[in-house]
Amino acid sequence: MDNRKLKIGIYELTGCAGDALMILNCEKELLDIFQAVDIQSFLMAKSDNIDGELDVALVEGSVTTEKEIEELKNIRQRARIVVALGLCATVGGIQARFQNPDEWQEHFKKIYGQTEMELKGIVSQPIDAYIKVDFYLPGCPISKEQFLHFFTRIVKGAPPESYPQPVCVTCKYKENDCLLKKGLLCLGPLTGDGCGAVCPSHNLPCVGCWGPVKGGNWTSEFYLLKDKGFDVESIRKKMANYSGTKISEFFKQLDRRD
Ligand code: SF4
Numbered sequence: 001m002d003n004r005k006l007k008i009g010i011y012e013l014t015g016c017a018g019d020a021l022m023i024l025n026c027e028k029e030l031l032d033i034f035q036a037v038d039i040q041s042f043l044m045a046k047s048d049n050i051d052g053e054l055d056v057a058l059v060e061g062s063v064t065t066e067k068e069i070e071e072l073k074n075i076r077q078r079a080r081i082v083v084a085l086g087l088c089a090t091v092g093g094i095q096a097r098f099q100n101p102d103e104w105q106e107h108f109k110k111i112y113g114q115t116e117m118e119l120k121g122i123v124s125q126p127i128d129a130y131i132k133v134d135f136y137l138p139g140c141p142i143s144k145e146q147f148l149h150f151f152t153r154i155v156k157g158a159p160p161e162s163y164p165q166p167v168c169v170t171c172k173y174k175e176n177d178c179l180l181k182k183g184l185l186c187l188g189p190l191t192g193d194g195c196g197a198v199c200p201s202h203n204l205p206c207v208g209c210w211g212p213v214k215g216g217n218w219t220s221e222f223y224l225l226k227d228k229g230f231d232v233e234s235i236r237k238k239m240a241n242y243s244g245t246k247i248s249e250f251f252k253q254l255d256r257r258d
């Protein structure tokens, strides 16, 4: 790698902007971050933004308008590496809950009525529905430590850490009493562990905010929770909250079976 500073762009599509805010929340490290790289674009932090060639684009938020598809494709064309930042960009976010277009329309109308919108709204999708994504940093929002690890590695030319294990693995290392066994609706078996099992370590069930772990057995957890007496609707709601589009196939299969 040459010695020039990496050109970085940080972009926000549809979401709560919590991930961008989390970067700004690195107060002690912020000056070092801005000195270590050339931040070309970061709407939340600076006004002199440039839309040029980039080494790394960090994209927060899901795609919910046609205009955002164009913006996203433009970012991809300009960036060597694209990173999905946070759960909305990674899986579509909580706003990806209604994937069926009719159901989506119905909820859209409930909120906006017949208002004429300048931007054409579409069903929420993660950014990899439209472009190739090189790396994923899940979390709702991402954590400060995770961002600093990622940033340090990317500046040194190393790929970011991945989170291949479910929350349960860390929970076991910490010798926590299993909340699922105690009869609570814990989503640890289905959730990627980047948080260090922080909730179950404080006796709170995992609600899945780091997003679905690769290879999670949705069917098994669904029927386990059903056997434990949870009603189907509350299981579905909990499972759908932070899993976005990544498990929509599971729900379709479930509907076909029911
Ligand atoms: S408490 Fe939750 S995260 Fe911990 S082992 Fe049990 S199911 Fe897994």
Ligand code: SF4
Pocket: 167, 191, 192, 195, 196, 197, 198, 199, 200, 205, 206, 207, 208, 209, 210, 211
């Ligand atoms: S909800 Fe689950 S993934 Fe999110 S912080 Fe708590 S334990 Fe971690």
